[in-house]
Amino acid sequence: MSLATTNYLTPTGREEAWRFTPLSRLAGLHDSSVELADRISLSARGVPAGARLEIKSGEEAPSLSTTDDIVIERVRDVAQQVLVLTIEKNAEIAEPIFLLRKSEGQAPEASRVQIQAGAHSHATVVVENVGSAVLAEEIEINLEPGANLRFVTLQEWDNNAVHIGRHHAIVGKDATFTSYVITVGGSVVRILPTVEYSGPGSSADLYGLYFATDNQHLEHRIHVEHKIPNAKSRVNYKGALSGQSARTVWIGDVFIKATAEGTDTYELNRNLLLSDGARADSVPNLEIETGEIVGAGHASTTGRFDDEQLFYLQSRGIPAEEARRLVIRGFFAEIVAKLKIQSIEERIMNRIDAELEEAK
């Protein structure tokens, strides 16, 4: 355990990276005023053939990437053990591997996880976060050449959880990484889904869904770094907000370096405001250092709930509440349908329905 002293790196809220985040609600994760326990609260619901789950020391599992995020640096300082999930080379694992995190009522936690997807392996990993934790975590994911990994994180926290996380993928030659970040719970959730490439012909599809109600701040800061030529990225995040103190932040940083010829990228963020006062910040940011690319684009929209849709459905006999649910489910359908894990799809939509019901 360590209790670092506050130093000049402590965010003040004026930094670009922290200007949207409500620091006072971070339970001390950002300024070291809280002691972090080195604990691994993730457990597998079962590890199928072709995969391995181990706890390694920090020396055995050094960091795979660099970060300039102060909280993640602190996680690296504190966490002396690393949960490592290895998908063996050429393994074809059809059923998702579920990692469940339950840290109900325990001390604030620093957590390091690594996922190693072997060459030409196929797998789906689902991280389920429930309960009321204070969590600072880093998940590093490495895809060897030709690997195909679907990575799902579900933030189904109780609405008092505080969660800061970095989910960093390193996508190898001809590898395919697809992530789904689903955030429906938590008081403050700040996730950094970041991607770099280690070989050409690689691709990353980043999907996200978030739903914020009163007293929730849900922040997703995407960063895709194209340095390797001929890699592809797609980002599509959709969010809805209900309640006047609901807040969401979406940052989409996509950097195409001079060396990244043949890059193909597109990012999209759509927000649906269901009530007055709710606020969604959406900041796409595309920086391009070479003209030799296949394509690069972004779009961002934030709109109010469409009363004409509601009227249309109601005029067919559908009661107002049900019509609202249909429209919201419809808004998220594009993302949810891609998950193809039915139990989760239902659970997420039911949670949203229930919160809508409560928010009334």
Added chain:
Amino acid sequence: MSTLIIKDLHVSVSTDEGMKEILRGVDLTINSGETHAIMGPNGSGKSTLAYSIAGHPKYTITSGSVTLDGEDVLEMTVDERAKAGLFLAMQYPVEVPGVSVSNFLRTAVTAIRGEAPKIRTWVGEVKEAMTALHMDPEFSERSVNEGFSGGEKKRHEILQMELLKPKIAILDETDSGLDVDALRTVSEGVNRVKENQDLGIMLITHYTRILRYIKPDFVHVFAGGKIVEEGGPELAAKLEESGYAEYLPA
């Protein structure tokens, strides 16, 4: 046997310059099995009449009444009006992304009938209605009205009418944007529902073209927010000849 009675209906919309009166005393009675054509120039308030009866929140009823079989329609919520037996085929059907036609139809029918339809008979029922309207079965899986052509949207409106089995239907410019083949298909659909279900119809149109396929029992000329002349089918023939010029303010 059902009766929709509209009495001295006055309706306003709020604009930047304050409330603006659009309907200025509309009187109209529609019984089951009757087809009433409402014909009038653009901007005369035909859609306002349709939306006001359906309960669109944009329109404020300032006086008058609308009853269906003695029940006060204006007191009902939008969905209650549909459950009471009113249906509005819209001039501009709304797109609802991510909600499939099949889910939408099933949800609507369940709401109107008060119970979920039996899966087996329901699938057949939808298929049959779609085939009759020359709609590709793949429409069921598409999002409601999203990316539909003008003609496809109108067929979809009539499909809903056929499945929801209203007592009184208001068809707002169902003929606009249809080519001859689509117009015939859609008209046949309307006539089929009318025959099978003894439907009462308010057929709103700008042109007489659709009246070749759907025969009106009564024709009402609508101008300046009210009915200015009434007659039988022969009135439509007259409008075909001379247009609306004589009803417009000089």
